[in-house]
Amino acid sequence: MTRGDWTRETLAAGVRTGDKRALARAISLVENGDGLAYDVVHDLYPETGRAYTIGVTGPPGVGKSSLISALVRHVRAQDRSVGVLSVDPSSPFTQGALLGDRIRLADHFLDPGVFIRSMGTRGHLGGLAEATLQALLVLDAAGKELVFLETVGAGQSEVEVIGIADTVVLVLMPGSGDSVQALKAGIMEIPDVIAINKMDHPAAKTMLNEVRSILSLDRERAWRPPIVLTEAVRGENVDALWDKISDHRAFLEREGLLEERRRKNLAGEVFAVASGRAKRHLEQAVEDDPELRRLLDEVQRRELDPLSAVREIMERVFKLGNADGPNSR
Numbered sequence: 578m579t580r581g582d583w584t585r586e587t588l589a590a591g592v593r594t595g596d597k598r599a600l601a602r603a604i605s606l607v608e609n610g611d612g613l614a615y616d617v618v619h620d621l622y623p624e625t626g627r628a629y630t631i632g633v634t635g636p637p638g639v640g641k642s643s644l645i646s647a648l649v650r651h652v653r654a655q656d657r658s659v660g661v662l663s664v665d666p667s668s669p670f671t672q673g674a675l676l677g678d679r680i681r682l683a684d685h686f687l688d689p690g691v692f693i694r695s696m697g698t699r700g701h702l703g704g705l706a707e708a709t710l711q712a713l714l715v716l717d718a719a720g721k722e723l724v725f726l727e728t729v730g731a732g733q734s735e736v737e738v739i740g741i742a743d744t745v746v747l748v749l750m751p752g753s754g755d756s757v758q759a760l761k762a763g764i765m766e767i768p769d770v771i772a773i774n775k776m777d778h779p780a781a782k783t784m785l786n787e788v789r790s791i792l793s794l795d796r797e798r799a800w801r802p803p804i805v806l807t808e809a810v811r812g813e814n815v816d817a818l819w820d821k822i823s824d825h826r827a828f829l830e831r832e833g834l835l836e837e838r839r840r841k842n843l844a845g846e847v848f849a850v851a852s853g854r855a856k857r858h859l860e861q862a863v864e865d866d867p868e869l870r871r872l873l874d875e876v877q878r879r880e881l882d883p884l885s886a887v888r889e890i891m892e893r894v895f896k897l898g899n900a901d902g903p904n905s906r
């Protein structure tokens with residue numbers, strides 16, 4: 578992807594007016610880690626913070642993309658501008674059919690009030706979390722009132738990605754036993770809203786009761802996550818799901834928690850991106866420096882203990898000296 582005729586000024590201006598070509602180009606540049614994208618987001622950042630971000634997460638195949646499509650239809654009927662970012666390599670949103678399937682998104686793609694983008698799986702220079710954060714900011718600056726962020730719920734990078742959302746919707750379906758176990762064991766963070774999709778499935782009610790009983794163990798919360806049964810393909814209960822998302826937003830705003838949450842989310846995002854970069858830097862440094870690799874060999878040969886190797890590596894790579902651990906000598 579080239580920069581085309583775009584300059585820092587024209588691209589920022591194009592994004593501001595919500596021009597689809599400018600948005601598409603800006604996000605491609607973001608994905609490629611192009612310096613122009615950094616500059617544009619830098620310039621636009623003071624104007625962001627107006628979009629409300631709804632994270633939609635869950636295992637592959639539960640119907641996240643289908644639900645988002647139905648939710649977009651619902652909120653477009655209220656004439657609200659929408660952005661969709663999908664970080665789901667298994668079922669990307671495309672111009673044609675979704676998954677070669679019935680739900681046609683063509684309407685949404687033609688609708689000037691909607692911008693849909695699947696984040697590519699190809700090499701993200703700065704990692705997917707970084708690219709997603711930047712792309713979200715682009716959509717925010719473009720004046721999208723609502724942004725849906727689809728992620729597959731498993732693994733660390735996805736946790737980072739969803740961490741920026743104002744409201745997190747977990748989508749399950751009958752048969753999502755692993756996710757239910759993860760919720761139960763406290764491995765998966767409790768979301769703000771739960772959709773049990775494919776309610777046409779005979780086991781949907783059982784799933785509902787299971788999830789309900791897990792959540793009932795946790796009575797302390799000020800916000801008790803509502804559970805909604807949905808059918809995304811026919812659009813059943815999508816309005817009810819939207820109402821719950823809106824209730825959660827109203828709760829955050831009423832209690833003054835939205836600003837607090839955003840502050841925490843942004844700090845978490847900065848920390849996650851910085852950690853990711855530090856990790857890549859470290860890996861590269863060890864790869865490039867025979868001295869550092871020698872330390873690892875010494876650990877393997879039991880000539881040097883692991884934490885002494887860590888100290889030396891930290892000193893050499895980050896110039897951190899001794900300030901690197903709780904019990905550093």
Ligand SMILES: Nc1nc2c(ncn2[C@@H]2O[C@H](COP(=O)(O)OP(=O)(O)O)[C@@H](O)[C@H]2O)c(=O)[nH]1
Pocket residue numbers: 635636637638639640641642643644665667668675676678679774775776777807808809810811
């Ligand atoms: N029966 C039924 N199928 C659904 C429902 N929602 C989605 N699907 C189908 O499930 C498959 C996966 O949907 P998709 O939205 O791509 O799931 P994702 O991987 O979570 O984004 C597709 O074939 C959809 O048509 C539903 O409510 N009921």
Ligand SMILES: [Mg+2]
Pocket residue numbers: 641642643665667668669727
């Ligand atoms: Mg999907």
